[in-house]
Amino acid sequence: MAGRIKIRAEKKGELIEVKALMRHPMETGMRKDQAGEPIPAHFITEVAVLHGDQAVMQAHWGAAVSANPFLGVRFQGGEAGDVVRVVWTDNQGGTGEGETTIR
Amino acid sequence: MLSTAAALPGRVWAAVTRPEAAFGATALDEALAALGDTPQEHEGIQFMTPDIAENGAVVPIRVEVDAGALPNITKVSVLVEMNPNPLAASFDIPRGTDVYIETRVKVAQTGNLYAVVESDGQLFMASRETKVTLGGCGG
Numbered sequence: 001m002a003g004r005i006k007i008r009a010e011k012k013g014e015l016i017e018v019k020a021l022m023r024h025p026m027e028t029g030m031r032k033d034q035a036g037e038p039i040p041a042h043f044i045t046e047v048a049v050l051h052g053d054q055a056v057m058q059a060h061w062g063a064a065v066s067a068n069p070f071l072g073v074r075f076q077g078g079e080a081g082d083v084v085r086v087v088w089t090d091n092q093g094g095t096g097e098g099e100t101t102i103r
Numbered sequence: 104m105l106s107t108a109a110a111l112p113g114r115v116w117a118a119v120t121r122p123e124a125a126f127g128a129t130a131l132d133e134a135l136a137a138l139g140d141t142p143q144e145h146e147g148i149q150f151m152t153p154d155i156a157e158n159g160a161v162v163p164i165r166v167e168v169d170a171g172a173l174p175n176i177t178k179v180s181v182l183v184e185m186n187p188n189p190l191a192a193s194f195d196i197p198r199g200t201d202v203y204i205e206t207r208v209k210v211a212q213t214g215n216l217y218a219v220v221e222s223d224g225q226l227f228m229a230s231r232e233t234k235v236t237l238g239g240c241g242g
Contacts, residue, residue: 015201028209030187045121056200060121064183064191064209066161072205 005098009084016078016102018049018056020071020086024096028063042092044069050085051078078102125180125190134182134189135219135226142219142228147172150218150229159210159235166218168202173222176202185214210235 006021022044029041043063048055049071056075071086078084085099128134135141151165166179179202180193191208202220210216213235219228 019205028187055197057194057196057204058119059192059194060119060126061192062126062188062190064186064188066207066209070163070205070207072165072203074201074203076199076201 003088003094003096005086005088005096007084007086007098007100009078009100009102011078011080011102014076015074016051016076016082016084018071018073018075018084018086020049020098022047022069022071022086022088022096022098024067024069024088024090026063026065026067026069040092042090042094044088044090044096047071047086047088049073049075050087051075051082119195122190122193125193126188128190129188131182131184131189131217135217138180138190138193138219139221139226142217142226145173145220145227145229148218148220148227148229150216150231152216152231152233154232155234155236156210157236159212159237161207162210162216162233162235163205163207164216164218166202166204166220168220170201173220173227176220176222178221179204180217180219181206181208182217182219183208183210183214184216185212186210 003023009018027042031039044061048058057073080102082102087097089095125137149167156162181191182189215230217230
């Protein structure tokens, strides 16, 4: 299962402003379903923002990041037209990625 | 679309291992100890959280440090005092990336949120109280 990511990258002066919205349940493993059965933990553990091949941000996440996570970061050295990608992996081996060009 | 295996060059995470002990900590002090020394308060860390969160499941936060306020920042961690595991996220900041992070976290109940910043190997922090009307970890 590869989750899609909505991503936007905009050049503002010297800065590139990246905003990404991922689709993911971010289950803590502490909740129960309607039948009272525990819902297994399922959350994004690693996220990276890449400008070309270069990681401009990488993060480790716990289950306390909200469902359908939002991430906003800023970096320098990008130009309009450059590719920016966001990639993630979760604790069940799932992955997601999205890419856009800087505008 | 590229396959994700190709999209994830090994070096992306090779250099930085996940701080498992800090994520597994069940109390704030324990999580801070796992991150390193006790952080000192620093006014240069701008940490924005809502005063009141009606829905603890989705609490927007922002951490920003102006260039010059603290040198050589390599890491930003976000902790939620009252959560079962206080460490919510840990961001590695390469050179050239501004210290500016926005995300949303779950907050189980009213308490302090902490932004901990590593600058030249030392830890600094800012804290903010967020009051929660409806808890973020229920169910």
